[in-house]
Amino acid sequence: MRALGIISFEDNTAKxxxxxxxxxxxxxAFMGRYRVIDFILxxxxxxxxxxxxxxxxxxPRNLIEHLGSGSHYNINSKRGKLxxxxxxxxxxxxxxxxxxANYMLNMQYIEEDKxxxxxxxxxYFVYSIxxxxxxxxxxxxxxxxxxxxxxxxxxxxxxxxxxxxDIEKVTKTVQGFGKNRGNKKNANxxxxxxxxxxxxxxxxxxxxxxxxxxxxxxxxxxDSVDELSMRGYQVKGYVACINSxxxxxxxxxxxxxxxKAQQLFRPGWxxxxxxxxxxxxxxxADASVSDSVVANGSEINGTVKGSIxxxxxxxxxxxxxxxxxLLPGAYIGENAKLDHVVVDKxxxxxxxxxxxxxxxEPIYVKRRDRI
Amino acid sequence: MRANNMVxxxxxGGRGSRLKELTKKVAKxxxxxxxxxxxxxxxxxxxxxxxxxxxxxxxQYESVLLNSYVARDHYWGLDTNNGGVFVLTxxxxxEEDFEVYRGTADAITANIxxxxxxxxxxxLILSGDHIYKMNYAKMLAYHxxxxxxxxxxxxxxxxxxxxxxxxxxxxxxxxxxEFEEKPAHPKSNLASMGIYIFTYKTLRKxxxxxxxKADSHHDFxxxxxxxxxxxxxKLFAYRFKGYWKDVGTVDSLWEANMDLLDKNSELDxxxxxxxxxxxxxNALPQYIGDEAKIENCFVTQxxxxxGKVKNSIIGTSVxxxxxxxxxxxxxxxxxxxxxxxxxxxxxVADDVEIAPGAVAGSRDSAEIELIASNFVE
Numbered sequence: 001m002r003a004l005g006i007i008s009f010e011d012n013t014a015k016x017x018x019x020x021x022x023x024x025x026x027x028x029a030f031m032g033r034y035r036v037i038d039f040i041l042x043x044x045x046x047x048x049x050x051x052x053x054x055x056x057x058x059x060p061r062n063l064i065e066h067l068g069s070g071s072h073y074n075i076n077s078k079r080g081k082l083x084x085x086x087x088x089x090x091x092x093x094x095x096x097x098x099x100x101a102n103y104m105l106n107m108q109y110i111e112e113d114k115x116x117x118x119x120x121x122x123x124y125f126v127y128s129i130x131x132x133x134x135x136x137x138x139x140x141x142x143x144x145x146x147x148x149x150x151x152x153x154x155x156x157x158x159x160x161x162x163x164x165x166d167i168e169k170v171t172k173t174v175q176g177f178g179k180n181r182g183n184k185k186n187a188n189x190x191x192x193x194x195x196x197x198x199x200x201x202x203x204x205x206x207x208x209x210x211x212x213x214x215x216x217x218x219x220x221x222x223d224s225v226d227e228l229s230m231r232g233y234q235v236k237g238y239v240a241c242i243n244s245x246x247x248x249x250x251x252x253x254x255x256x257x258x259x260k261a262q263q264l265f266r267p268g269w270x271x272x273x274x275x276x277x278x279x280x281x282x283x284x285a286d287a288s289v290s291d292s293v294v295a296n297g298s299e300i301n302g303t304v305k306g307s308i309x310x311x312x313x314x315x316x317x318x319x320x321x322x323x324x325x326l327l328p329g330a331y332i333g334e335n336a337k338l339d340h341v342v343v344d345k346x347x348x349x350x351x352x353x354x355x356x357x358x359x360x361e362p363i364y365v366k367r368r369d370r371i
Numbered sequence: 372m373r374a375n376n377m378v379x380x381x382x383x384g385g386r387g388s389r390l391k392e393l394t395k396k397v398a399k400x401x402x403x404x405x406x407x408x409x410x411x412x413x414x415x416x417x418x419x420x421x422x423x424x425x426x427x428x429x430x431q432y433e434s435v436l437l438n439s440y441v442a443r444d445h446y447w448g449l450d451t452n453n454g455g456v457f458v459l460t461x462x463x464x465x466e467e468d469f470e471v472y473r474g475t476a477d478a479i480t481a482n483i484x485x486x487x488x489x490x491x492x493x494x495l496i497l498s499g500d501h502i503y504k505m506n507y508a509k510m511l512a513y514h515x516x517x518x519x520x521x522x523x524x525x526x527x528x529x530x531x532x533x534x535x536x537x538x539x540x541x542x543x544x545x546x547x548x549e550f551e552e553k554p555a556h557p558k559s560n561l562a563s564m565g566i567y568i569f570t571y572k573t574l575r576k577x578x579x580x581x582x583x584k585a586d587s588h589h590d591f592x593x594x595x596x597x598x599x600x601x602x603x604x605k606l607f608a609y610r611f612k613g614y615w616k617d618v619g620t621v622d623s624l625w626e627a628n629m630d631l632l633d634k635n636s637e638l639d640x641x642x643x644x645x646x647x648x649x650x651x652x653n654a655l656p657q658y659i660g661d662e663a664k665i666e667n668c669f670v671t672q673x674x675x676x677x678g679k680v681k682n683s684i685i686g687t688s689v690x691x692x693x694x695x696x697x698x699x700x701x702x703x704x705x706x707x708x709x710x711x712x713x714x715x716x717x718x719v720a721d722d723v724e725i726a727p728g729a730v731a732g733s734r735d736s737a738e739i740e741l742i743a744s745n746f747v748e
Binding site for chain 1: 647663670671
């Protein structure tokens with residue numbers, strides 16, 4: 001596919017309490033063995049996009065380590081390239097650190113790319129899409145910009161703060177952008193994913209930086225609704241937006257259902273990730289596991305129900321883990337009871353008898369914490 | 372200069388016919404083990420962990436899959452600039468008749484040109500069909516220290532077992548004085564593990580001489596080692612303590628798999644200081660259904676379990692339907708157990724389907740049943 005892939009970063013409305021303090025949203029562990037970014041990046045590489053730029057707002061170490069050379073995402077090591085880009089200067093204020101500023105700082109890498117098109121998408125929207133189909137429609141419609149969206153029916157609780165788009169039903173013309181404030185159940189949610197010519201993309205970025213040093217790319221797009229022809233492309237399969245801890249929890253629990261998961265993990269459309277040669281997971285004679293998703297490298301000696309267990313987790317005898325998410329390397333000591341808890345990486349839950357959260361407010365246990 | 376001047380050669384050409392249909396289309400070293408591994412991952416990972424840079428893999432029987440598998444040397448981190456995995460199959464040569472490898476020693480002799488180009492000081496000979504974790508660097512240190520011409524790794528077995536192995540009779544310094552293949556009345560309990568370190572220059576002479584002998588089997592155990600002993604060469608036994616298993620039969624393959632269920636087993640695959648590396652498969656994490664029950668099992672990614680599973684090894688992307696019962700079994704990657712089916716004391720081969728409601732194997736069978744084709748009874 002003749003497009004440069006650009007993985008943009010989420011704006012400041014996305015805030016994953018706790019988990020987000022230690023790493024950018026794309027690097028957050030998800031569904032036992034993945035990171036959030038694996039989905040959009042695999043969509044791009046599966047679509048034949050071999051040149052991908054991943055923009056990182058802050059704390060790039062985690063992401064660079066996870067992405068490596070990109071070879072595990074099936075990027076051709078000679079003809080393709082995966083770059084992690086970030087503003088190699090410090091911003092005087094957080095508000096200046098937005099996508100447009102980062103594109104401007106790395107403009108030479110965008111300009112020197114030979115592809116005539118760009119596919120831009122952030123990683124915190126999780127879905128499965130063949131960009132070839134999007135590109136086909138984009139070219140056929142002769143639109144300047146194609147905007148991906150989902151017709152959500154749970155917008156009162158999900159996608160809060162995300163962009164909505166007004167679409168003309170027949171022509172699919174985008175008439176304007178708004179914000180989802182959770183007032184209506186049904187809304188067309190912009191996935192902040194766009195297809196356009198690279199030239200237009202560069203023009204818009206430069207224009208945005210001239211108009212206001214606070215402009216995000218989505219702001220200049222909203223400004224240009226009348227001048228440019230923009231078409232919507234509806235993503236019909238499973239879509240979710242990981243923009244808060246409660247949504248992270250809800251989406252994880254939803255994908256714990258195998259039938260639901262199959263809508264995201266489609267046959268012939270692998271989701272790639274970094275692997276680390278973990279052994280299979282050992283379920284001991286004392287283990288009792290049901291309704292759960294379990295990654296490799298763990299050791300389960302207790303009871304696990306309705307939970308997501310990541311790599312290299314140890315659950316001791318007598319422990320009960322219910323409706324919880326354990327991130328890689330978590331350790332749950334003997335007889336500890338967890339109910340609606342998100343345990344961050346390498347945290348040790350030992351001398352606590354019981355932690356109980358709720359569906360909308362799961363308890364969060366900090367990274368490397370010891371309780 | 373090479374960081375470690377020892378080249379490893381893995382003998383991986385045999386069929387392993389006692390594994391029956393498991394090796395009908397793949398060579399024994401490529402047979403799956405422990406849910407996600409292949410047998411040859413063990414010697415290859417041992418090489419990588421022992422800081423060996425160059426590994427030749429000698430293949431012959433049904434080698435298409437094995438060749439392409441081992442050629443991906445990055446699986447084991449062996450893809451360094453000054454090394455790599457070299458696939459060595461029998462080849463046609465100038466002014467020679469095209470021949471298959473006639474024996475273990477012949478397989479090395481046929482690749483003397485390759486070895487000469489690598490110019491190693493020491494040569495490590497390994498089998499591609501054993502399950503164990505071993506630091507060959509320690510064995511090399513022992514070889515150097517004892518100024519041996521050859522060092523043979525041995526492990527202590529019972530005298531009863533000794534009748535099934537090649538036995539090394541040693542003096543009190545562990546210098547080998549005699550080698551007996553499967554002795555009826557063993558004099559020692561030191562069994563050869565089929566792991567040799569040779570000082571290459573010396574071995575080269577013996578290989579060239581052996582190739583010319585019409586009555587030779589061209590085999591390390593039968594010909595080369597006896598020739599060394601005959602010439603009073605210095606051969607030492609290197610005692611290895613730790614897990615080692617020849618998984619040559621259906622029963623022993625099953626047993627070695629079952630050993631993984633013992634957390635205290637020396638074959639601890641969770642040991643992060645000596646990882647066993649393998650292919651990266653792209654599969655979902657394990658999905659455990661709400662009616663599932665899993666007890667004492669070793670389960671790998673991609674599996675979807677909705678039935679009751681006990682004392683078993685569950686391979687990559689295995690599906691176990693609702694109401695199915697799996698006990699004391701090894702399910703190789705891709706196996707599908709239909710709803711309500713029962714599988715007890717079986718090895719279910721790769722991608723084999725057990726029909727819903729079918730009953731395979733039984734609790735009191737003397738031998739482990741191998742289910743190698745789709746099963747509907």
